[in-house]
Amino acid sequence: MFKKILIANRGEIAVRIIRTCREMGIRTVALYEISDRDSLHVRLADTCVRLPNHHAFMEPDTILSIAQEQGVDAVHPGYGFLAENADFIRACEAAAIVFIGPPAAVVEATRNKISMLEQARAAGFQTVINSSHSFDEGEFEPMAAAAAAIGYPLVLKSCSGGRGRGERLVDSPDHLSEIVRRAHVEAKAVYGNSRLFLEQAILPAHQVGVQIVADRYGSLVHLGDREGSIVHNNQKIVEESPALCLSSEGRDALLETAVRLARLFNYQNVGTVEFLVDAAGEFYFSEIKSRIQIDHTLSEMVTRVDLIREQIRLAAGEALGYGQDDVTCHGWAMMCRVQAEDPARRYMPASGHLRRVRLPGGPEVRVDTYLYCDSEVPSFYDPLIAKATVWATDRPACVDRLRRALEDFAVIGVPTNLPLLTEILRSPAFVAGEYATDLLHQPLETKPATDVEMLRRDLAAAAAVLYARRHETFTPQTPDQWATGWHRTSRHIQ
Numbered sequence: 001m002f003k004k005i006l007i008a009n010r011g012e013i014a015v016r017i018i019r020t021c022r023e024m025g026i027r028t029v030a031l032y033e034i035s036d037r038d039s040l041h042v043r044l045a046d047t048c049v050r051l052p053n054h055h056a057f058m059e060p061d062t063i064l065s066i067a068q069e070q071g072v073d074a075v076h077p078g079y080g081f082l083a084e085n086a087d088f089i090r091a092c093e094a095a096a097i098v099f100i101g102p103p104a105a106v107v108e109a110t111r112n113k114i115s116m117l118e119q120a121r122a123a124g125f126q127t128v129i130n131s132s133h134s135f136d137e138g139e140f141e142p143m144a145a146a147a148a149a150i151g152y153p154l155v156l157k158s159c160s161g162g163r164g165r166g167e168r169l170v171d172s173p174d175h176l177s178e179i180v181r182r183a184h185v186e187a188k189a190v191y192g193n194s195r196l197f198l199e200q201a202i203l204p205a206h207q208v209g210v211q212i213v214a215d216r217y218g219s220l221v222h223l224g225d226r227e228g229s230i231v232h233n234n235q236k237i238v239e240e241s242p243a244l245c246l247s248s249e250g251r252d253a254l255l256e257t258a259v260r261l262a263r264l265f266n267y268q269n270v271g272t273v274e275f276l277v278d279a280a281g282e283f284y285f286s287e288i289k290s291r292i293q294i295d296h297t298l299s300e301m302v303t304r305v306d307l308i309r310e311q312i313r314l315a316a317g318e319a320l321g322y323g324q325d326d327v328t329c330h331g332w333a334m335m336c337r338v339q340a341e342d343p344a345r346r347y348m349p350a351s352g353h354l355r356r357v358r359l360p361g362g363p364e365v366r367v368d369t370y371l372y373c374d375s376e377v378p379s380f381y382d383p384l385i386a387k388a389t390v391w392a393t394d395r396p397a398c399v400d401r402l403r404r405a406l407e408d409f410a411v412i413g414v415p416t417n418l419p420l421l422t423e424i425l426r427s428p429a430f431v432a433g434e435y436a437t438d439l440l441h442q443p444l445e446t447k448p449a450t451d452v453e454m455l456r457r458d459l460a461a462a463a464a465v466l467y468a469r470r471h472e473t474f475t476p477q478t479p480d481q482w483a484t485g486w487h488r489t490s491r492h493i494q
Contacts, residue, residue, distance in 0.1 A: 002073040008063050009078030012368045014041035020308040029070045035378040040370040054380040057081045060088040074098035083291040100315040102269045102290045110288040127285045129200040134159045137184045153201040156183045160191035204436035206245040206277040210258035211299040219320040223299045224329035229437045240334045241298040244433040250281045270311045297389040301333035332398040338386040340377045342415040351379035352414040360408035364391040
């Protein structure tokens with residue numbers, strides 16, 4: 001087993017990795033730059049190394065040099081940054097440092113979205129219809145021709161990110177030019193690669209992922225499915241496991257297909273096979289994410305398997321040690337992605353000093369975060385600041401528990417998307433489980449507030465008015481030390 005691991009990431013995922021490493025008796029090296037020096041991952045790691053700037057997280061040479069200087073056995077990339085960089089994985093191997101994740105060949109195969117879909121179709125799997133080429137800036141005419149051939153509506157997707165940043169829905173050719181321009185800009189800013197490809201839109205659709213765990217000796221299991229169909233600003237913000245859109249027979253077929261697809265690409269370590277599911281329950285293979293994902297906490301809650309521990313074990317060469325029959329998914333789990341975003345400014349990312357933080361707790365409530373009172377939310381990174389994940393025996397109880405957890409969550413210092421998350425959990429469509437990826441395309445209907453909720457609302461309004469009244473004028477106060485009279489009696493000292 002490894003003795004020291006460099007964590008080439010920051011924020012809540014770095015904290016998550018450090019905690020598992022501490023339980024396994026593995027020393028950790030954390031990275032940070034000056035604006036992030038007060039982050040919790042810096043305080044928890046055994047050793048911390050300061051980077052020259054925030055761009056250094058994306059510089060393989062810089063990360064590898066630090067790894068060698070610190071004498072680490074392995075590098076854990078978390079998600080984002082260098083998590084799916086095949087060149088970085090090969091550089092680690094050349095330096096005799098283990099990359100905690102899939103081998104370079106697997107990452108390369110799954111990173112090439114178009115080739116991956118073509119290979120899956122050739123093997124007989126049902127996939128989404130996509131363009132046979134990708135397009136860079138300045139290649140609008142061939143892209144427009146490919147779009148006409150596929151037909152509208154269609155989806156623009158980043159070659160580096162897939163679903164997420166850079167993804168755009170196009171309803172008609174009239175809007176294609178402007179949407180393509182914006183998608184290129186976002187993909188370039190987030191991934192450093194502006195290339196896009198086209199995919200036929202499935203509407204309405206459900207996004208379903210299957211968690212895969214595999215060793216290098218051929219053993220492979222799935223840890224159930226999860227649905228992430230509630231998307232805001234191209235990011236999944238509320239997810240649940242299991243997926244509501246699947247029947248019992250459909251779930252069995254989808255899980256079996258996910259395992260077969262993972263074997264097709266000789267998958268190793270931890271990853272997610274993703275599908276789109278239409279209104280009729282038909283599913284279409286979309287992509288494979290060759291890394292740990294933000295929503296891995298859902299799979300951990302329903303199976304009680306520590307996926308970070310599994311990543312480390314498998315990267316160290318250990319066998320999986322269990323089969324599919326040993327994996328049991330029980331109960332229901334839900335997760336909300338809490339982000340530092342300003343609702344008054346179209347959910348623009350926000351940063352600042354946190355004057356107060358109150359995290360939810362209670363039975364089966366888990367919060368992954370790097371926040372604490374008097375910490376900072378930097379402006380250079382993804383606005384994700386916390387993940388609230390809950391588990392219950394059934395879905396209604398899970399909805400109630402997550403709603404209560406969000407009501408307990410308080411962050412003062414930066415605006416967050418907590419009001420939006422609370423509104424989603426109160427919407428009849430979500431409560432009934434009758435939603436798809438278009439849920440947030442129109443105003444949400446919400447249930448009437450209960451008496452308790454109205455009381456809390458009124459108390460919050462009263463507290464806000466009292467706070468404003470107390471701070472609107474200056475009230476002179478006598479310092480405590482003056483009350484002792486020292487300034488008067490001192491005059492009599494000879």
